[in-house]
Amino acid sequence: MALFGNKIIGIILLILLVIRLLALRNVGLLVMTIGVSLGFIVTSTSINSKLKVDLPDQLENQVLKVYPDMVKTNGASFSYIGKLTGDAHKFVFYGRFKTQQQKRQLLESNEPILLRISGKVVDFNPATNVNQFDMRQYYHHQKIARAVVVDEIDSLGPSPQLTMVDRIHRLRCQFNHYCETLPKTLQIYAMGLISGSRQTDFFDEMTGVKKLGLLHVFSISGMHVYYFLAILNQFLAWLPLSKYGKAGIELVCIAAYFIFSGGSPGLFRAVVMAVIAISNRLLQIRLSRLDIWSLCLMINLFLMPEAMFLMGVQLSYGLSLGLIVSDGLSYVKQTVLLNLLTLPILLYHVYEWHLLSVAVNIIVLPLFGKVIFPLVIFGVIAGKVLPMMVLPVEFGLKAFNDGLNWISTLPGLITFGKPSLVIVIAMLLLTFCLVLKKVNHKRLMIGLCGLYVGTFLVIHFPLTGEITMFDIGQGDSFLVRTPMNRSVTLIDTGGKVDFSTQSWQRGVKNYQAKRLSINYLKSIGVSRIDYLCVSHQDADHCGDLPAYIQEMQIGTILIPLGMDKNPNFMKRIEGRHRATRVLPVNDEMRVNGLPLSIYHPYEPGLGENHDSMVLGATIGGLSWLFTGDLDRPGELDTISRHPELHSDVLKVGHHGSKTASDPQFVAHIKPKIALISAGRNNRYHHPNVETLETLKQSGVMVYNTQTQGMVRYVYHHNSGHFETTLNEHEGNL
Secondary structure, three states: OOOOOOHHHHHHHHHHHHHHHHHHOOHHHHHHHHHHHHHHHHHHHHHHHHOOOOOOOEEEEEEEEEOHHHOEEEOOEEEEEEOEOOOOOEEEEEEEOOOHHHHHHHHOOOOOEEEEEEEEEEEOOOOOOOOOOOHHHHHHOOOEEEEEEEEEEEEEEEOOOOOHHHHHHHHHHHHHHHHOOOOHHHHHHHHHHHHOOOOOOHHHHOHHHHHOOOHHHHOOOHHHHHHHHHHHHHHHHOOOOOHHHHHHHHHHHHHHHHHHOOOOHHHHHHHHHHHHHHHHHHHOOOOOHHHHHHHHHHHHHHHOHHHHHOHHHHHHHHHHHHHHHOOOOOHHHHHHHHHHHHHHHHHHHHOEEEOOHHHHHHHHHHHHHHHHHHHHHHHHHHHHHOHHHHHHHHHHHHHHHHHHHHHHOOOOEEEOOOOOHHHHHHHHHHHHHHHHOOOOHHHHHHHHHHHHHHHHHHHHOOOOEEEEEOOOOOOOOEEEEOHHHOOEEEEOOOOOOOOOOOHHHHOOOOOHHHOOHHHHHHHOOOOEEEEEEOOOOOHHHHOOHHHHHHHOEEEEEEEEOOHHHOHHHHHHOOOOOOOOEEEEEOOOOOOOOOOOEEEEOOOOOOOOHHHOOEEEEEEOOEEEEEOOOOOHHHHHHHHHHOOOOOOOEEEOHHHHOOOOOOHHHHHHHOOOEEEEOOOOOOOOOOOOHHHHHHHHHOOOEEEEHHHHOOEEEEEEOOEEEEEEOOOHHHHOO
């Protein structure tokens, strides 16, 4: 923690460790701990130094070995983690297939393929929004420092010489391709539970598994390793082998299973513990289960120290330790305590928790072990030997999965928000004390409940408000949230324009709002938007509206007058809840409760740029104006109809395009600060030089998502301050 994460918390934990060691007064243990710590520091420093990759910015005709089972695709886009021939460093390779035949040639192959590639070596983008998934950090934790954007691909054919690892990947490819011939639900369960593969639409089909906290079941881990070894031991019991021969076969097979199941960091813990347990049994060392867990943790810290920051690894170690310390409790008590142990980790990473998850886990976990897992294995085998039994298996699995999906729609999903790391550690320590029964049980429960309730109240009823410009690339999305969350208003949702021309290029629709703006809202405990204002119909302003409809409660959707007659837009909101009302507005309307005034449009339209909704307000001691993509004639019409209109902060129209920000309009509004939301290296070259010059001549200070990421104005009463996620130099990506 002190080396790779929060240094203050790391130092505090280190001090506690030292105090504990001194209290034990065991010189041997103290010396061993110091030795292990020094070794850890040396190896960690060595690992970090090896991550520094000195490569040219452009790669030409480099050879890459690709395992088709490890390639992730969505439409024409692909990504792959691998190594260039002759290089020891791992990279993430991104690119797009040029033809459908090129895509098929790679994905339909079972053999490892050699590709000749050319492309650019780039750094990972930093997280540009608060609480956004940090890709740079995520891959750094897995010893991957840089990425390659692939421009050209040329297949050199199958790899001529196959290693044992190659053969295992070939077997995994064959298994996955076979699973793709099975019915949909059986296919998802077989690939998820046996080979550890998830298709692009996994989370769309498995909404119940995600919301009810059952993802750990589909992350190949201890349960799956236990099943694998149980099946293997049944076969080995029939063979006349010595205990050393059986142990040798177990160790070889478990290593092969690690590769076959995808080799995730979370699985590494389960495999290493299994290897230590087999060695312990064979050599009669008499290590306890806690000793085995501790030794596994030490090995993990030496080989992959930063993997401990990954949620899957944290859950894996937390659950396995919980099983050890809660041994002897009844099944129900143990399941409840294990859920309490994982709860702080889940809240820190995903911010939500379903009240029914404990009950569902109590029922589903034994059902999974005794019914679902065997049923999946039977279904996979039946596909080859008893095809008529596949449909009954599919029916049973689909009924089970539909049941989980239905339960997840019941009331009880709590958007808790993101607790601080200090609070998470406190929650975990109190829960472990509860399991170990070291202090008064009743007082401990009261203290733990008080910590959860207090944290919830602090997150959900903040004393400050905010106006936030999300960094969603080429598009607009703004949040207006008042103190104590009395009112939450969103202006536009952002969204990407899809330029794909053929169906095979499009793939599954991924709404970026789910990982950016919606993710941020959930992290601050917001699950309901009172007013969602759509400035106009363009995809970069409302393309992600369906994601908000799926993920959030929405009170009212405000649209420019006449846009309700636009069938393309109305199709976007057809999945809205029946309690969500759609309200077309013009500049003469006042919407009760909306903390903004409407200044445009003044006549009906279909939602084109010139129909953009213009909103303004005085909040936190500053006046604000949001203009959507309103063009210059519209700007001049607006100040003509509202000559009193002035603003301290102007959301620059149309992402800084020269079609907006008329000098006369800017001079009339007299802004002190301008907000520009535009994508990095966008094809439109926004913001335009002419617009920037107009703002400069008027002495306007500019905040731009391209260079500063998310921009927040945090206020209390009539004073506030601006915060940016990136420094200027970090945003120039």
